Amino acid sequence: MSKHRKPLSSAELTEIRIRSDSPDIRALLWEIHRLRQVAGKADQLDRSLGPRVGALGLIRAELRVLLDDEPCIVEMPRIDLSTR
Template sequence: MRSQSLFKPPLTLEQIKAIQDRHPDDPDVRALLWEIRRLFSIVARADQLARSLPGEMGSVGMIVGALKEQIANEPSLENSRRLSAEMEADRKGVSGYKHPSEKE
């Protein structure tokens, strides 16, 4: 049995925002939202680590593989991955973006 099957599907960022909008002044909801944000940060760091490690490394490879599988569809990573891709494109000069300090 996979660990993800123990949980309901992850909330999307839009669903979390809707909860926040329904309870803007509730200190308990605000505390939970900050905890979610903290956990999003940990998931993003785990994703970076998993992507940086080689695939085949014995038992470590199995753990990394399980981690990659578990976080593969995390909605919280969508924005992080998009920003990483944009930064990589900028680094390679693919996007055409110029920093404001660069002259035309």
């Protein structure tokens, strides 16, 4: 059993803000927004680096597993470049 709770989606975070729109909640939500942007940049970087080989490839593979479970990555619109 994981020691962490299930990640919250954007919709769930919006519901929290609506239910409890205090300055402290807004500050926490802005921090979550900032951290989601960091995860998005890590996702972009990993996807741009090409094949995962060697020791660095193992580290990137572990990062990919973590990123693929993040709602901010799952919810992110994707452009299919393979058809161009």
